[in-house]
Amino acid sequence: MTESNPLLSPGIKRQFQIYEAGLQGRAPAHPISVDELARRAEEVLAPEAFGYLAGGAGAEETMRSNREAFRRRRIVPRMLRDVSRRDTGVEVLGMRLPAPLMLAPIGVQSILHEQAELAVARAAAALGVPMILSTASSRTIEEVAAAMGDAPRWFQLYWPRSDELAASFLRRAEAAGYRAVVVTLDTYLLSWRERDLQHAYLPFLRGEGVANYYSDPVFRAEAGVDPVREPGRAFEHFAHVFSDPSRTWADLARLREATRLPILLKGVLHPDDARRAVDQGAAGVVVSNHGGRQLDGAVAALDALPGVVDAVGDRAAVLFDGGIRRGADVLKAMALGARCVLLGRPYCYGLAVGGEQGVRDVLANLEADIDLTLGLSGCASFAELGRGHLVESRSDPSATVP
Ligand SMILES: Cc1cc2nc3c(=O)[nH]c(=O)nc-3n(C[C@H](O)[C@H](O)[C@H](O)COP(=O)(O)O)c2cc1C
Numbered sequence: 001m002t003e004s005n006p007l008l009s010p011g012i013k014r015q016f017q018i019y020e021a022g023l024q025g026r027a028p029a030h031p032i033s034v035d036e037l038a039r040r041a042e043e044v045l046a047p048e049a050f051g052y053l054a055g056g057a058g059a060e061e062t063m064r065s066n067r068e069a070f071r072r073r074r075i076v077p078r079m080l081r082d083v084s085r086r087d088t089g090v091e092v093l094g095m096r097l098p099a100p101l102m103l104a105p106i107g108v109q110s111i112l113h114e115q116a117e118l119a120v121a122r123a124a125a126a127l128g129v130p131m132i133l134s135t136a137s138s139r140t141i142e143e144v145a146a147a148m149g150d151a152p153r154w155f156q157l158y159w160p161r162s163d164e165l166a167a168s169f170l171r172r173a174e175a176a177g178y179r180a181v182v183v184t185l186d187t188y189l190l191s192w193r194e195r196d197l198q199h200a201y202l203p204f205l206r207g208e209g210v211a212n213y214y215s216d217p218v219f220r221a222e223a224g225v226d227p228v229r230e231p232g233r234a235f236e237h238f239a240h241v242f243s244d245p246s247r248t249w250a251d252l253a254r255l256r257e258a259t260r261l262p263i264l265l266k267g268v269l270h271p272d273d274a275r276r277a278v279d280q281g282a283a284g285v286v287v288s289n290h291g292g293r294q295l296d297g298a299v300a301a302l303d304a305l306p307g308v309v310d311a312v313g314d315r316a317a318v319l320f321d322g323g324i325r326r327g328a329d330v331l332k333a334m335a336l337g338a339r340c341v342l343l344g345r346p347y348c349y350g351l352a353v354g355g356e357q358g359v360r361d362v363l364a365n366l367e368a369d370i371d372l373t374l375g376l377s378g379c380a381s382f383a384e385l386g387r388g389h390l391v392e393s394r395s396d397p398s399a400t401v402p
């Protein structure tokens, strides 16, 4: 076995790397299984931090249903189709990606690891996986950009009450080389999160995840306080300005005028909302229920995907997140028409357990799994994949919650 053979695909190379290290008595540094990685994260994190990361809204029905929707669908592979040379690459808004994978925006990563978003940014840059930085990050827009060099990155906007503050965030993101803006629509109120309430834990109240706000000249001017000297009053202003539940579609035009960057809307689940987003100039939508963290009882993200894909057609890019844990999940979302998927909690488990290397391992393993899963489905590229590769089994007895 030689992993330097240029004919070997990324998936096979990764397998060889791991098996050959085994010959020398070295086991993988981090768990391969995401479920096992989550268990390890639970051991290393404070209970309230793990609860914040792993938890969802209400009874966590929607969070679980995100996974169940994947289990309900099965792949029907095709045979004898020459998949010796595979290309897992896709194009998203003019970017060529090595795999249909980006990092979902996840805030307050300082509660997971002291290197927080910087570790994730370095891992993403090393693997060529675009990172979407949250407005609620614990390191600033500029610090994260500096850690990434020329590597691709997008900025996620929590649309604040103040148009001036929104414009300031967008200016900073443009200046720091972020290439698109993902506006998250589903978090205009914070949901009822029982784990966090039980722990009486809200990271922002403890000064986490506010770096972009407190470093912003418009925020500071509008708050009229120095966040270092008066953290209590700064938090009050943060809580006031963070979102505005009175927003409507009519406000979108103003946001579009505030930036040259393409805008994607995240949290879209209804086909009519997707149509409206595209009619109003969105370059894409992210089908997402926020990982089951916002509206408990909401439709599983995967179940919402085909309707949105049909509504949007080829007028814009349809991205997807919610429950992606391994290669087969990526394949199923792609078969239902996603342009690419966003990986969420799994890379944060990697961060908590192993910092930058932990994130790298999660990404390298998933990319390998994607390559092998695509090939074993009988496809040499994602262009060959379609809805005909899936069947739905409603009575699947294994579709229970772990
Ligand atoms: C701890 C945590 C923080 C999050 N923070 C943000 C955020 O700041 N902005 C955002 O748009 N989505 C945020 N999300 C939602 C993710 O972008 C994504 O939609 C979700 O994690 C997908 O579900 P999955 O992790 O189960 O795959 C967060 C999710 C988690 C778990």
Ligand SMILES: CC(C)CC(=O)C(=O)O
Binding pocket: 107, 136, 187, 190, 290, 293
């Ligand atoms: C509430 C946000 C600020 C962070 C977030 O998106 C989340 O915790 O799900």
